[in-house]
Amino acid sequence: MTEQSKTTNAAPRRFVFVLVEGFTLLSFAGAVDALRIANRATGRRLYDWTIMGEGGQTATSSAGPSFKLDGDLGELRRDDTVIICSGVDVQTHCSQKLLNWLRREARRGVQVAGLCTAAHVIAKAGLLNDKRATIHWENHDSFSEAFDEVELTKRIFVIDGNIMTAAGGTSSIDLMLKLIADDHGEDVANIVADQQIYTSIRTDRDTQRLSVPTRIGVRHPKLSDVIQKMEANIEEPISPSILASDVGMSTRQLERLFRRYLNRSPKRYYMELRLQKARNLLMQTDMSVINVALACGFSSPSHFSKCYRSHYDTTPYRERGSHAGKSEV
Structure with missing residues (x-):
């Protein structure tokens, strides 16, 4: 035709x-x-x-x-x-x-x-x-x-x-x-x-987000590989030693890599990823706080609450309550 x-x-x-x-x-x-x-x-x-x-x-x-x-x-x-x-x-x-x-x-x-x-x-x-x-x-x-x-x-x-x-x-x-x-x-x-001045038509094979190197502003293949593994394993976090071994590095080398490019430890970066997912779940679902904690790799609700408060300066319960109030307006 x-x-x-x-x-x-x-x-x-x-x-x-x-x-x-x-x-x-x-x-x-x-x-x-x-x-x-x-x-x-x-x-x-x-x-x-x-x-x-x-x-x-x-x-x-x-x-x-x-x-x-x-x-x-x-x-x-x-x-x-x-x-x-x-x-x-x-x-x-x-x-x-x-x-x-x-x-x-x-x-x-x-x-x-x-x-x-x-x-x-x-x-x-x-x-x-x-x-x-x-x-x-x-x-x-x-x-x-x-x-x-x-x-x-x-x-x-x-x-x-x-x-x-x-x-x-x-x-x-x-x-x-x-x-x-x-x-x-x-x-x-x-x-x-x-x-539409739309110069690059994408297909159903293209993904939504920028690549890890583009998002973090660093083009280091091993660092990107580790971050991808972290993002794919939120519910059951992988230890830094295994992450390092998977990309052919020592734990100390991995620590230096994260400090150099991201100004934080691998453990801290991983925690921030888990807490970001927890915040999304609290604000977008009616999952209980306990189930949110489990979905983000926290075995203890008290530990989850402590980490959440340290990072966001509020508790998971208050976060959910404040968002629910805004949603009803």
């Missing part, structure tokens, strides 16, 4: 954007604008879209601006593609009404996508069981604890059958460019990317 024939004599494909309170503005805007530009660049109505949400009135983004909705959650056409847009505090805003509606529409054959944290909504609806998915890296830990039946990846976006997930930020653009290319050819997708 030629590029020309792929873009003719076809009815517009309709996308239904569902805005959940606290949705991420960048993800939503990037996706919608890709569709707008595809229409403008080709001079044809390749895509239609509508914006829905619970209540059918307005939805407010995490950045502050509110959007007028075209309608409440209603029955869709079977050839629609539903895109759930969510962001901060997705657990709080994931209502039973939304879940029931999503399950019903999925049973009718509607294609479903989720941007940023919306994989949580789709998984909660039971649509990601035994499927591959992705979610914003900041929510990776909490999602893994809540939905162990989902094969969670760190990809930019994932398409598994009739379900699509994108990690948030500009990854929504990558997903839409993929769909545009599938629908109307790569030439059209490339035109859209050029219009």
Whole structure:
């Protein structure tokens, strides 16, 4: 099939954007604008879209601006593609009404996508069981604890059958460019990317976060290897001696390496990684403090509380309480 024939004599494909309170503005805007530009660049109505949400009135983004909705959650056409847009505090805003509606529409054959944290909504609806998915890296830990039946990846976006997930930020653009290319050819997708000044189109093989060397600002292969092992083994921490042995160093050499490049000991750096995960779980899940401690490699709740207070100047219990208060506002 030629590029020309792929873009003719076809009815517009309709996308239904569902805005959940606290949705991420960048993800939503990037996706919608890709569709707008595809229409403008080709001079044809390749895509239609509508914006829905619970209540059918307005939805407010995490950045502050509110959007007028075209309608409440209603029955869709079977050839629609539903895109759930969510962001901060997705657990709080994931209502039973939304879940029931999503399950019903999925049973009718509607294609479903989720941007940023919306994989949580789709998984909660039971649509990601035994499927591959992705979610914003900041929510990776909490999602893994809540939905162990989902094969969670760190990809930019994932398409598994009739379900699509994108990690948030500009990854929504990558997903839409993929769909545009599938629908109307790569030439059209490339035109859209050029219009968005999007010079490096990523695929579903690309990962979300910067590489370890880029993140820490140090290009030392052995240091990077150790940090990767630390990040992959939070629940059952590996001793510094084993970490050192795995990269062909002595424990003393590893200590010097961390001091030189990161100004802290391997033990301290590892502890900070574990405490960061603990903070994410406290703020994003309803796991008990004891279970959070265990998930982050602390066998004693008292030791966990002591380490947490030393690092964050508050206790795990107060952290959770203060966040819950903010979420209810």
